[in-house]
Amino acid sequence: MKIFGLHLYQAVVAILAISMIYQGFVRYIRRESSQTILKFLVRLVIWGGMITVTLFPDVTNWFAKVIGLQGNINAVILTGFLFVFLIIFKLLSSIERLEKQVSILTRQDALENINGENNNSKK
Amino acid sequence: MIEQIESKKTFIIVPAFNEEKIIGEVINEIRSSGFSDIIVIDDGSMDDTYIEAGKKGARSFRHKINRGKGAAVKTGIEAAKKLKAHIAVTMDGDGQHNPADIEKMIELLENGYDVILGTRLKNPTGMPFYKIIANKIGNFFTWLMYGLWVTDSQSGFRAFSKKALRLIDTKTDRYEYDSEVIREIRRNKLKYAEIPIEVRYTTYSMGKKNKQGFVNGLRTVYNIIWDLIA
Numbered sequence: 001m002k003i004f005g006l007h008l009y010q011a012v013v014a015i016l017a018i019s020m021i022y023q024g025f026v027r028y029i030r031r032e033s034s035q036t037i038l039k040f041l042v043r044l045v046i047w048g049g050m051i052t053v054t055l056f057p058d059v060t061n062w063f064a065k066v067i068g069l070q071g072n073i074n075a076v077i078l079t080g081f082l083f084v085f086l087i088i089f090k091l092l093s094s095i096e097r098l099e100k101q102v103s104i105l106t107r108q109d110a111l112e113n114i115n116g117e118n119n120n121s122k123k
Numbered sequence: 124m125i126e127q128i129e130s131k132k133t134f135i136i137v138p139a140f141n142e143e144k145i146i147g148e149v150i151n152e153i154r155s156s157g158f159s160d161i162i163v164i165d166d167g168s169m170d171d172t173y174i175e176a177g178k179k180g181a182r183s184f185r186h187k188i189n190r191g192k193g194a195a196v197k198t199g200i201e202a203a204k205k206l207k208a209h210i211a212v213t214m215d216g217d218g219q220h221n222p223a224d225i226e227k228m229i230e231l232l233e234n235g236y237d238v239i240l241g242t243r244l245k246n247p248t249g250m251p252f253y254k255i256i257a258n259k260i261g262n263f264f265t266w267l268m269y270g271l272w273v274t275d276s277q278s279g280f281r282a283f284s285k286k287a288l289r290l291i292d293t294k295t296d297r298y299e300y301d302s303e304v305i306r307e308i309r310r311n312k313l314k315y316a317e318i319p320i321e322v323r324y325t326t327y328s329m330g331k332k333n334k335q336g337f338v339n340g341l342r343t344v345y346n347i348i349w350d351l352i353a
Binding site for chain 1: 164184185186187188190191194197198201202205206268294296306310
């Protein structure tokens with residue numbers, strides 16, 4: 001099955017990668033403190049690389065030659081690998097976000113009564 | 124000099140995890156160096172660190188669960204900001220830093236610097252060889268990721284001006300916090316200086332399991348890289 005001349009897996013990977021790059025771009029434009037230009041560029045290279053390999057698979061032949069390997073990439077393995085990679089990426093992102101939220105809550109709790117009775121000092 | 128410094132409302136922030144045996148001594152030593160505003164952040168200890176710090180007169184705050192050194196220091200800095208600090212100094216809770224070095228740091232802040240970084244590498248006497256190597260690797264990754272070369276990117280002994288306290292915004296919870304501060308210095312164009320500090324590697328401090336060892340060092344590098352990608 002083809003969509004706009006692309007195989008299904010190509011369309012899916014392209015949409016996912018564009019959406020990840022877009023999210024990073026929006027965060028950078030909004031000047032979120034956690035989103036530096038370097039971070040955005042790393043995101044661009046990783047997800048941009050995925051789009052390139054997916055839309056122009058011949059690049060892998062050139063890459064295989066450069067690193068000294070021969071042979072094509074099995075489409076099923078590639079798709080599976082991308083799928084697993086995506087899940088791991090999202091899971092780790094979610095865990096990271098939750099960890100940060102837990103830290104913020106823990107901090108708020110610790111400092112709840114900073115000028116009052118929660119302070120353990122026996123001065 | 125100390126009286127003048129004290130009038131600037133200086134807070135000494137000590138993150139502590141399972142340090143009941145030594146935290147009282149650390150607080151006494153800081154106080155003997157002329158600093159009475161001491162904030163101890165008990166980072167979810169399973170022992171009586173919080174109670175011991177309170178007994179010694181420090182303002183102690185408790186994380187109900189362990190969140191890591193970076194999170195504890197950030198809590199201390201938030202506390203200092205709420206208490207209207209002009210200067211905040213962070214130092215480890217295991218007694219390896221010498222509070223006698225604080226005064227030198229504050230003098231530099233008084234001379235217009237925003238951040239003073241204590242560095243072990245300018246005077247590595249007594250520092251184990253593997254720690255020197257691990258430190259250099261940490262410095263390299265910090266430079267690679269954040270673009271600022273410092274001689275001790277993993278030191279916990281640092282002093283911050285009011286301006287630095289306002290501008291520095293860290294997100295990480297564990298040991299990568301130390302490198303994140305370096306990133307913030309560069310991002311906010313803060314004026315910084317490095318000064319040699321004395322570090323006392325005692326049997327107690329070397330025996331602690333949660334220190335920045337080789338495995339934790341790898342984890343720190345992984346976290347720095349992950350923070351860039353995610």
